[in-house]
Amino acid sequence: MKKCDKWYSIVLMGLVLLLASSLIACQPALSSAPPVEPADTTSPPPIGGFVATDAYDGKVNLSWDKSMAEDFDHYSIYVSKSEITDVNGMTPAQEIADIITNRYQVTQLETGTKYYFAVTAVDKSDNENTSVACVSAMPTPMPRGTVDPDVHVEVYQSDMAWPGTTLLPDNYDPGRPRIIEVNMLGEIIWEYLVPHNLKQYTNPGFDVELLPNNNILFVLPRRGVYEIDRKGRVVWSYLTDKISHDADRLPNGNTIFVYGASDHKNDAQIIEVNQKGEVVWSWYAKDHFDKSPYASIYDEGWTHTNAVTRLPDGNTLISPRNFNFMVEVDSNGSVVRTIGEGILEDQHDPEILSDGNILVANHVIPHQAIEIDPKTSRVVWKSAGFERDITPVRDADRLPNGNTLITGTTRILEVTAEGKTAWQLSLKDVIFETPKERPARGFYKAERIGTQR
Incomplete structure (x- = not known):
């Protein structure tokens, strides 16, 4: 074997040993990495105290108790002419980002038509309890009278x-x-x-x-x-x-x-x-x-x-x-x-x-x-x-x-x-x-x- 070939073999063997030791040295660091947190899949609790009230002339006022969700993101409000039991697949009529805002007026409804309403809380992981208890109201015309001078x-x-x-x-x-x-x-x-x-x-x-x-x-x-x-x-x-x-x-x-x-x-x-x-x-x-x-x-x-x-x-x-x-x-x-x-x-x-x-x-x-x-x-x-x-x-x-x-x-x-x-x-x-x-x-x-x- 020529001297250069022998020298090349020695260098190559050293590089292999150095790489192997580096890999071994890295093992503890890899094993000590923190575990990946599981995704948040827990939905906020259902909304309580939900009330719908005829506000006359195509308007209905909604009110509810403030959400108790710690990672609250927004309320979703749903409106339908048929009873709502699950909002999965429905598009919200309105989203409200302020957790303190617990009332909303739905407008441009048909007078004399019964509507159903639901409200949910959505958290920052987009979790939503889609099973709901809806409430209903029928917009009516405001009773009219006479203007009084007093x-x-x-x-x-x-x-x-x-x-x-x-x-x-x-x-x-x-x-x-x-x-x-x-x-x-x-x-x-x-x-x-x-x-x-x-x-x-x-x-x-x-x-x-x-x-x-x-x-x-x-x-x-x-x-x-x-x-x-x-x-x-x-x-x-x-x-x-x-x-x-x-x-x-x-x-x-x-x-x-x-x-x-x-x-x-x-x-x-x-x-x-x-x-x-x-x-x-x-x-x-x-x-x-x-x-x-x-x-x-x-x-x-x-x-x-x-x-x-x-x-x-x-x-x-x-x-x-x-x-x-x-x-x-x-x-x-x-x-x-x-x-x-x-x-x-x-x-x-x-x-x-x-x-x-x-x-x-x-x-x-x-x-x-x-x-x-x-x-x-x-x-x-x-x-x-x-x-x-x-x-x-x-x-x-x-x-x-x-x-x-x-x-x-x-x-x-x-x-x-x-x-x-x-x-x-x-x-x-x-x-x-x-x-x-x-x-x-x-x-x-x-x-x-x-x-x-």
């Missing part, structure tokens, strides 16, 4: 408001007191004129409510409580001068009402009567509060009780305005608890919410609607304060979409939980010549009647 709608955000009509007493013209039902545009679609011989009995507290049979129950202070049908015919009444502010029809057919207009210690502040007009239950504040510091109070009555509500457990919630708190009593009339001490001032029309909290109009300065947790006495929500030209604020109702309908003297507002105005009805060119005219002639209470009633 009232008008200044704000109407159809995608934010709870659609329907609004029922309220209107005493702005004392010579022509009436009950009106207005549509979302402020047009009057139904009206009842209080008879001429009764028109002086409208203050304080000309309360009105819709009954399940579509009749209207209303209070004429110091005169009585009446039930009329939609043709204005009186179908039931209970006459007494010991009545004011508030009356409710109970599920058993009885009627419960308050007396707080110039009430005295010997008066029953709460009375319940049956359909025959027999008193079946009453409550006297003197049995519990004829003591310091309440015994010497007097401001338009001893207690000036202005509201009563029968609770689901059979107890009764009472609002003695002058005491600056609410009282819950049991079926025997014994005080279970007082609510709102140190928070409330001249409170009006408390309402029990589905979670047990209480929504009430509060007359601290400025007036506002507040929601109280009675277990902790904490204010868990409050509206913005209202300027003087709207006060007094005497009613607040929580609507099914979470908005709140608030009745002030010159305006009725629907506000979102965030404080945005979704709807506002106002008195036109209102002029009150004296301070006493404000509560006497202004709005008192209002009730929204939903489209799906």
Whole structure:
């Protein structure tokens, strides 16, 4: 073998050995590489609290609970004329990237056609729970009425408001007191004129409510409580001068009402009567509060009780305005608890919410609607304060979409939980010549009647 060939063989053998050792040295590094993460195939949980509501004239409002998905990417909204059980293969009508946005208005639908809707959450790996429980709604035309010279709608955000009509007493013209039902545009679609011989009995507290049979129950202070049908015919009444502010029809057919207009210690502040007009239950504040510091109070009555509500457990919630708190009593009339001490001032029309909290109009300065947790006495929500030209604020109702309908003297507002105005009805060119005219002639209470009633 030549020297060069021998040298070449030695070099080649060295290169082979060097390559082999390099490969061996690399083995530990290769074996220590992190394992590949498996692909995310878990879909976000189904959406809860999904509701579809006719918003009139080819529009449907959708709302749902916020997604709990940690890797949320967007909501997908589906629309169909047939029932939806699985959205696999369907194209979303809309995608919403903001997890906080949990409402949407579907437009350009056919009036009188039933539609089905579904909403899903999609995560960043494009996972989607395609099996859905859909909801349905049928767009209908808005009921139309007549334009009135005294009232008008200044704000109407159809995608934010709870659609329907609004029922309220209107005493702005004392010579022509009436009950009106207005549509979302402020047009009057139904009206009842209080008879001429009764028109002086409208203050304080000309309360009105819709009954399940579509009749209207209303209070004429110091005169009585009446039930009329939609043709204005009186179908039931209970006459007494010991009545004011508030009356409710109970599920058993009885009627419960308050007396707080110039009430005295010997008066029953709460009375319940049956359909025959027999008193079946009453409550006297003197049995519990004829003591310091309440015994010497007097401001338009001893207690000036202005509201009563029968609770689901059979107890009764009472609002003695002058005491600056609410009282819950049991079926025997014994005080279970007082609510709102140190928070409330001249409170009006408390309402029990589905979670047990209480929504009430509060007359601290400025007036506002507040929601109280009675277990902790904490204010868990409050509206913005209202300027003087709207006060007094005497009613607040929580609507099914979470908005709140608030009745002030010159305006009725629907506000979102965030404080945005979704709807506002106002008195036109209102002029009150004296301070006493404000509560006497202004709005008192209002009730929204939903489209799906």
